[in-house]
Amino acid sequence: ELAGTGLLAGLLASIVASAIAWALARWVFDFRWTASPLVPLFGAIVGALLALGAGWWSLREVLRRPVAATLRQAAE
Structure with missing residues (x-):
């Protein structure tokens, strides 16, 4: 579950970062830039x-704790 959430977050963040980098390269710095698929x-x-x-x-x-101890503590 943690790996899946991190995988999705990293994928979306890198796609958005690449899009922002392309926009900056094209309209602010005025040079040609191609995104790496990696x-x-x-x-x-x-x-x-x-x-x-x-x-x-x-x-x-x-x-580290046994499951029963964790469940007992959560029930209190």
Whole structure:
């Protein structure tokens, strides 16, 4: 779930960043620019890895405890 969310976020962010870079190159700096097809791929991979890392870091205490202990604490 975390990897899927990060993958989608990274993909969308890299596509939007490429579109903004193209617009800046065309209308502000007035030069020709072509997008690399690898940018969305790398953006998606990095987004998935960052989401997995952040999710693991924030859930590390919950993952160390037994399930029953976590459920008992949540029911209180």
